[in-house]
Amino acid sequence: MRERTQEEFSVEVTKPDAARQAQSTWSRRSIAARLEVIRRFRHLLVEQAELIAHAANVDHRRPVSEILASEILPLADACKFLEREAGRILAPRKLGWRGRALWLGGVSSEIRREPFGVILSIAPSNYPIFLPGVQVVQALAAGNAVVLKPGPAGLSAALQLARLLHVAGLPDGLLRVLPESAEAAQAAIASGVDKVFFTGSASTGKSVLAQLAPLAVPAVMELSGSDAVIIRVDADLDLAVRALTFGLRLNAGQTCIAPRRVLVARSVATEFEGRLARALAKCAPAEFSPAQSAKLTPLVRAALTQGAHLLAGEVSADAPLLGPLVLAGVSPDAPLIQEDIFGPLMGVMTVASDEEAICIANSSAYALGATIFSRDESAAQALAAQISAGVVLINDLIAPTADARLPFGGRKLSGFGSTRGREGLLEMTTQKVVMVNCSRRRPHFDEPQSWHEGLFLAFLKLIHGRDWRTRFAALKNLVSGLRQSNKQN
8 A cells, every 4th residue: 555645644625525435435344344444553653653753742842752651652552442342332232121111012122323424623732642543543443534633733743643544554535634723623614524522722612612503513522621639638748749740740731631729738738838849949941832921921920919929930021931830829719720721830729628628629610630639548539529520530640541441521611521431432423223123013003092091090000109009909900901991892
């Protein structure tokens, strides 16, 4: 098979008819045949991991080792999960007689999962391999065609993904890569897609939904986060400090579930802040972009005016913000921590109790993830049950969410629906129920008779009556009613 150039994978506007024709043929392939392409893609991804990592690092901002660990490895894991589990997840599910209503005797039912058709994946800029890559392979495994709109600076990575899938044997027309512009996504929606998977900010997500609503196109939205981290009085402070330092450093803080609001027990707050300040002093400085600085500087200055103080970072009148930027003593209602921040910035607040921590954690308009640090797992589990978030971690941060078996998604302004895992794969399909009646009788086709009312009342009480006396009396009435109907017939 000839290996196409990168330019051949990129088109300005996807031709929906060509995609649908290719998808129709692809969906008729067995799931095993589709997964064989994904298996070969996984092997190629590993063999060319360094090349792909460099394609995802066009601005040379991230260590290649970080890209390998945070993007290539979890994408390979996601492929292997599909190879192992997709056949079972997507297989038709037959319902037997157990649990079937008596009045449905003779009817057999089957639930099938079928592809939507053409999936549009609108990807973010922060993880240009992992996030769109998982959506692409899940969509293809489910039998869809895919249109991929990469995020800013993500075109090179997207083209590399398309190239590897082509070499792995993916038929032409099943994956198209659009330019990075928002207009490209808008044109794709207008041309006709069957479902949209959007990953990005809440504000942009709302704009996408506004375009989809008149077309009644369904969507999965993975939107902004403002994650809370609760540090209980019994927490391992060294572990918590290491985790938060990692969360601010990873991808320069540009991770949707990076820590943004730290809620620390008052009795250990001073010690915690001292340890955190010393750890952050050792971190390499990270300069915020001009756009980020313009948005955040007024909010940082307002928080400082209201009594917060800097633990780390620099705020200058004539230069971009310098991170990691951590403010302590922040008010829970400060605009700074109500925003969907995308960078190495975090606010620390003290709380008097677990109840206060939960109240503040749940007060945000965003509900993507949360973390709890505690040596008491039972207490942490009890807190986890009260937090409104799509994922809650205990004594860890960010990394475990890349488990290929797990779904990922948020609540409130953090979006809806799932990507990844079993649930993410099922989001790529729509259900179809097929029912067969093998009995000879179809009493529901008959014209209603006056005596049917008593018969149905007796049947209802027999099946759903409160106690055995009610059900026994209903049985007698039902038998009597049936005898009467037989005489009339």
